[in-house]
Amino acid sequence: MAIRVGIVGASGYSGSVLAAILASHPEVEVVFATSDKRGGESVAEVLHPTGSALRGLRFVPNASALELAAQVEAVFLATSAEVSVELAPKILEATSARVIDLSGAFRLRDLGEYTKYYRFEHPRADLLPGAHYGIPELFGAPPAGARLVANPGCYATAALLGTAPLVAAGLVEPDHVLIDAKSGVTGAGRQAKEDYSFCEVAGDLRAYKVLAHQHTPEIALGLERYGKRGTVTFVPHLLPIRRGILTTSYLRPKPGVTREQLHACLRDTYANAPFVRVTEPGRVGIKGVAGTNLTYLGVESNGEVAVVLAAIDNLVKGAAGQAVQNLNLAFGLPETTGLESLVRFAP
Amino acid sequence: MAIRVGIVGASGYSGSVLAAILASHPEVEVVFATSDKRGGESVAEVLHPTGSALRGLRFVPNASALELAAQVEAVFLATSAEVSVELAPKILEATSARVIDLSGAFRLRDLGEYTKYYRFEHPRADLLPGAHYGIPELFGAPPAGARLVANPGCYATAALLGTAPLVAAGLVEPDHVLIDAKSGVTGAGRQAKEDYSFCEVAGDLRAYKVLAHQHTPEIALGLERYGKRGTVTFVPHLLPIRRGILTTSYLRPKPGVTREQLHACLRDTYANAPFVRVTEPGRVGIKGVAGTNLTYLGVESNGEVAVVLAAIDNLVKGAAGQAVQNLNLAFGLPETTGLESLVRFAP
């Protein structure tokens, strides 16, 4: 019996990659997909013309989401934090469906951080402690009782996979976690803004939200969730490519800690993780992961400073792929189900 | 029982996309993959780290191909025409395997064209008439007796899918088939040449082999094979993108022939073709097909000139995907097997 799911916001970048993955997922039936922009159009035609799973499905308005949620076992919210923070509680209360939220609405615990970084007053403090922060390689499967999964941010996923094990193992100083991150433009979502126009972005590189990005507290909390809170410095940059994130993290090794120990820590942490590869720093690149749910990690150190490189596809491991991984685990499937056949973009 | 196959030249661009597709193909077992460059390395690690099908497989030298061919039912040659023209006959003679050749070695019939366009004397005129020219939408499944499939060229595939039905139906003049083609750089293969360096290609566009490209006679012969030989003018251009081809074909409609008739001809020809979409000209773009085995077609006409747009991924429908489609048909499988789960690059 296939798992019946729905997608809210299926025509944005994350939502459409999610729909494309689910269309080929052998254990999932997509029951509905919402999009105000594409209302009435064929989902298959827009999102996955080579697959057969979505044949017959048409986009419905976002306003139908709550009613349709009663027909499914899981709802993916590929919506903004402002939308998710309102919609998720309603679904949780009105239906028995699990909610996998791709926005930041339930990733933090401190209401003040919502005010500061997301610029809204979070109305549901009661839901934050129970939301499962879903990086499976670090935090395992969503517990049976956790109906709300906060699917992690793209930057936070890459940064935490690379640094959390080293911080938690006490190999590096927790109060100096510095992350220089670079992301493709799909990270900004589907937008009609001059700043994201081809002519402005092509050939350019710039930093944005310097020391003020909303993933900063998410990374700090992720370190704490994994065992040891750290002081996080985070600067993101906009790359002139469509997809992919590379994070370059700078850590301070404790005295005597070698590059080999750091490498071994990462290698051992992810020994059984099907989507993580620990390799040489020079082999950690966006092209090697684009289009897949993979994470590539590499570490270098000179004793004073350790550098950890992490590469993911922001729309797959950083959003839709990890959401499917969480669905698989929540429903007792192998975590790779439906995610193995993704083929690298390269060449 | 899985079909046992081998890949010769599996680390080039076409070969590696082929290996990645076959790794997820539910009815195929890849028994060997050759690469002189990657000899001894793990195929899965290099080409398809998310899949499980290639686990344990290692690249072997090209020189092993003939001997290993005896163990399989089909051999893909992702090699140059010069290599294929020597190797294919040996495999056909020494084994019972089918050969699907991705090079141009067996696509033409006229030896003089080999001399002129490929710059070698073709040694096996005897094999040319029996080689099956494999565009399934136009020429169907390889016949039972045809052990040698000439997998079509990327430009020729796009150009023929767009124009051959119109020429054969007598809707346009056969003596004025003009094709302006644009291809991503992977079409040139994996190369260490300054001309294909990032700094030279990025931001540039230029034509090459103007009126002298080897796909010109292949397109002309393809029109003849489909029913009516035409006079073909062909100019390819190198695009600053990695993957994808757009062909813009200019035809002369016969008197009274309307845009609607042309559109209907294409639509009817491909009514049952799972990988072809006939749509509006403005929706025919590379991004919509990149990463998939799809072809998008559109036609416009003002009565004097008809313009046919065709878009494919040069490495999938233009090479590896079509080769798998031919394999499927040769072995009695649905032609979409293993090709449905390919997800568009976009976004």
Next chain:
Amino acid sequence: MAIRVGIVGASGYSGSVLAAILASHPEVEVVFATSDKRGGESVAEVLHPTGSALRGLRFVPNASALELAAQVEAVFLATSAEVSVELAPKILEATSARVIDLSGAFRLRDLGEYTKYYRFEHPRADLLPGAHYGIPELFGAPPAGARLVANPGCYATAALLGTAPLVAAGLVEPDHVLIDAKSGVTGAGRQAKEDYSFCEVAGDLRAYKVLAHQHTPEIALGLERYGKRGTVTFVPHLLPIRRGILTTSYLRPKPGVTREQLHACLRDTYANAPFVRVTEPGRVGIKGVAGTNLTYLGVESNGEVAVVLAAIDNLVKGAAGQAVQNLNLAFGLPETTGLESLVRFAP
């Protein structure tokens, strides 16, 4: 004594390249530059921070243009056709300034074509015959009495420079002029539209306005102005690069006309043209002209079909550079003044 000029619409792509060129022009003083978007900002800071000529100049609102025009000898209109068609007559009537209009408002002669291609009713048929169509290499300097210069369209400039001499010389059939054109995204102007967003354009290629682009009648009229009207087929494509146009024109040589005759015709036509290079087809590329006022041309022929390649920078020779060239000629300066120091983008 410097020529005093003003720029209306100086913060769009053409307008800003124009301002940057004029800032280094040794014989020009930019007296005003308008921009509603940038009102009050320093022109130098926004457009040309390395130069000294614009120091002190600030953008003023577009509404000031008419009044300020009285203080200058020439006004450049880097505005839409809808704006130019209203503003140019007012400037011509109220002042003694010359007007160099970069829009299409005065390039055609047939009012019906304005209705059809520009979608407005042209109110000033009286001005069209006297407007000088300014491709200096084909039509020379603006006559003394021509106060209104219609600066040609980017596509039309490239297409006409490559084909008009061959048509006029009777070397090719005038009723078969087919132009397949490819342009960078700046050709669409500065826009906040999803269609021109980085994520949509990068990696893509598509045709647009197939057989319906407004430069089609401009090219046809240009051929007539140069001596022999032709039947023009024109299909533009959007390239994933910022700047540059390549046109690939397909012509039918008259019987017996050789490639050498065609090449000689172009070479002789432009023997004294400082900005045109006639070379081999394989050397005609966008990278070689981007950032400059150059045109590269090349021709190939097999006797049946002749292919002419033309490359320009759409914002320089296709807009701002040619406008300055027209200014130079109108005021008796060498046409290269202020245009020689432009350095190619490449590498």
Next chain:
Amino acid sequence: MAIRVGIVGASGYSGSVLAAILASHPEVEVVFATSDKRGGESVAEVLHPTGSALRGLRFVPNASALELAAQVEAVFLATSAEVSVELAPKILEATSARVIDLSGAFRLRDLGEYTKYYRFEHPRADLLPGAHYGIPELFGAPPAGARLVANPGCYATAALLGTAPLVAAGLVEPDHVLIDAKSGVTGAGRQAKEDYSFCEVAGDLRAYKVLAHQHTPEIALGLERYGKRGTVTFVPHLLPIRRGILTTSYLRPKPGVTREQLHACLRDTYANAPFVRVTEPGRVGIKGVAGTNLTYLGVESNGEVAVVLAAIDNLVKGAAGQAVQNLNLAFGLPETTGLESLVRFAP
């Protein structure tokens, strides 16, 4: 009287940008340009077809450089460190010409660092102390007696302009200077390597020479030269663009030091520097400087960590433009001579 100069290695990326700039320089005459690859070709045709200054000049073999150096007042070496380290001493000894060396051959002082980072034994320790390290904004004009100018590395230029004033002023801890740098591909020079092919680079981002790049000691020494040696961590990344560098430097402010103090320090240091703009961090981008000799700087701080952004064009301010700036200063010209007319690539 024009300054007579020669260029050795004029067909590489830095050399060709240098030639293009010098072609428009009002006080310079280029007497010779060498290139083994382009021997005999016209310099103007290859490098600067719009200018008139190089008309008649043809590339000569590199082997002619020493002999021709006797005819000029300054020689630019756009050659590898291995070539420069041999050639510069010969020119200094055999002629009276100044030498401006764009390689790393004379930038360091510690022979061990040459062995470690450049992998050769430096034969001329005697010349290192007297070589002028030429970042004019930090180190002024080359002293009268300094005939050898070590033109700084591209990464080092950006990193030092952003950090040296803050370190020297004691506003930040000197022992924590961490630089995350991103460069376009021209930084690697003109190369025919698969790693720099379009298909490998496009869409990718990766770090290289992690903690092992030869500019690390150059930056550390630069800090010392400017007043206070620091401990430098440096990680470069290869961007999928042709030109431009962005460095993101992470510093530790001394207790109580504010963002405003850091900004004021940079602003005051460069108050009279014509090529440096100190602005908001979000306005520091590659597109704003590409094609020019400008440096854009911005700083942010939260009290614990300060982030300094610096953007330059690696081939202009990071190589050829700075070399011309050094020439100007060495010969008593305004430092902006010949560098003002460079027009931004953007749009």
